[in-house]
Amino acid sequence: MTILARNVRLAKVITVEPTMSALELERLFEREQISGAPVLEGERLVGVVSRADLARAFAEADSTAGVLLDYYGEIADASPSPAERTRLTGEKTEKLLVRDLMSTRLVSVEPDELLQEVAKTFMKHRVHRVLVAEDRHLIGVISSLDLVQLIADGRLEESRN
Secondary structure, eight states, rough: OOHHHHHBBBBBBBBBBBBBBBBHHHHHHHHTTEEEEEEEOOOOOOEEEEEEHHHHHHHHHHHHHHHHHHHHHHHHHHOOOOHHHHHHHHHHHTOHHHHHOOOOOOOEEEEBHHHHHHHHHHHTOSSSSEEETTTTTEEEEEEEHHHHHHHHTTTTTTGGO
């Protein structure tokens, strides 16, 4: 039995828009218990965003606030409060949008791609999800966990010769 990407993909995919705020994205990830989402502009696939992207952006905002407060602290010979750092970090993060965080480097496969090739794509690009797409039109997503589930369910055994 030949298994294709279209046979494995998750068709009902939670997507986000580039104009969604980072804070809304964080709440969505938490509520839906997902770690990433494709980014669509209308029907067109334009990127992908993950929890790691969020964490990186929030860490950068905190670091920037720390550097800024250290600089002003040296000039004024004062020690800013931790609350001030939190305030500055919050100001920076509340302005962030998905378009500021997302990766436009899309790792995708065609719907008729063999599952073995999909697995090779995971390894080659060192990712945990690939997008199943045709001409920047999202058809679904396959995660590395989906492949593990196939193995656990014994559904790959039929393809052995």
